Amino acid sequence: MINLHDIRYVYLGTRDLDSAVEFSTTMVGLQFARREGNRVYLRGDNRDHTLCYFEGDPADHTVGFELRTAAELDAAASELENGGHRVEWGTPEGCEMRRCQRYIAFRDPSGNRIELVWRPFDGSGRRYFPGRDAGITDFSHIGLCSTDPVRDEAFWTRVCNARVSDWIGAAPLLRIDEVHHKMALFPSKTPGVQHINHQVADFNDIMRAYYFLKERNVRIVFGPGRHPTSGAIFLYFEGPDGMVYEYSTGVKRITDETNHVPRQFPFTPEGFCMWGSKPDIPAFRD
Ligand SMILES: [Fe+2]
Incomplete structure (x- = not known):
């Protein structure tokens, strides 16, 4: 059984990155963490990031869940493959992009792209300091x-x-x-x-x-x-x-x-x- 520890992030494609970031910070009240190329990382709490908008198809969504141990990640990959899910192991570049040590990606039975991440980065002691005080x-x-x-x-x-x-x-x-x-x-x-x-x-x-x-x-x-x-x-x-x-x-x-x-x-x-x-x-x- 795959032991999901917590929900970690959502990645969303958008055709208008600047507007999406503007809305996320000034209306939703998320914190702008950083921009890297066509990606903008946002935070809703003390973790490194909890939402990422990237230039791309607005229907392209990914949800990340955190697993606790590397052994659990290995076991999850085997279990998914045995169940007929194609599992993609994250590359070093992919890990760098997601700010984690390791991850795998697969599709759930509806076709949702799901990622399981191991050791996603903490916010390095920086408090969540939002774009507006939404509480x-x-x-x-x-x-x-x-x-x-x-x-x-x-x-x-x-x-x-x-x-x-x-x-x-x-x-x-x-x-x-x-x-x-x-x-x-x-x-x-x-x-x-x-x-x-x-x-x-x-x-x-x-x-x-x-x-x-x-x-x-x-x-x-x-x-x-x-x-x-x-x-x-x-x-x-x-x-x-x-x-x-x-x-x-x-x-x-x-x-x-x-x-x-x-x-x-x-x-x-x-x-x-x-x-x-x-x-x-x-x-x-x-
Ligand atoms: Fe809800």
């Missing part, structure tokens, strides 16, 4: 597109260590540690990252962001609201290339691993928000 505490989870959520749930929970915390319709919300979910699989015709979540310190940050973004004509696509699944208070808004960004706060932690029973919620606005907010997000609607 971000960390990059926390992603929504991932799935062409078959039942099949992909089996992959993430049987080949990997993910556990179902709850379902919304067929969409599983998956945890790999105590946090209610670090990824969620949403039905889609194509693969890709569906949304990117950053946790913020408290409810005030959600409401401040709502007014801040609205005033600057950023499209709010869902919320402010509260998820009945994780209990988190949320706000979703649209970023570059149609990517959905989310702030949330107060996500539930599942500490009683043995006795947790996943609950089923309807794939309706009520399944996503207990306050009555309605999503203007295609992946959250039938």
Whole structure:
């Protein structure tokens, strides 16, 4: 079994790198870490980087997860290959680009490009110092597109260590540690990252962001609201290339691993928000 330790980064292609970086820093509130050629590294917490925009196809998305040991990485490569996944070992240049010691890449059953990294770099003691004070505490989870959520749930929970915390319709919300979910699989015709979540310190940050973004004509696509699944208070808004960004706060932690029973919620606005907010997000609607 592949023991995913934590979600680490997202890489996103864009045709307009400058605009994507401008939005990420001045609206989302990420920190510009550095630019190298056609890539810009951004941080949402103390790690070296948690998001990277590069000049390329806006549909080209990669998600990185951290593994704890080199032996686990070797075992993951064998397990994936035995399961029929083509595994690509990272080159020294690839490791340098990702700021890690080693990594492998493969496609999940939907075709999402997933990377498993060993010893990704810390932020070298530099505090996360954001472009704006959005209250971000960390990059926390992603929504991932799935062409078959039942099949992909089996992959993430049987080949990997993910556990179902709850379902919304067929969409599983998956945890790999105590946090209610670090990824969620949403039905889609194509693969890709569906949304990117950053946790913020408290409810005030959600409401401040709502007014801040609205005033600057950023499209709010869902919320402010509260998820009945994780209990988190949320706000979703649209970023570059149609990517959905989310702030949330107060996500539930599942500490009683043995006795947790996943609950089923309807794939309706009520399944996503207990306050009555309605999503203007295609992946959250039938
Ligand atoms: Fe989310």
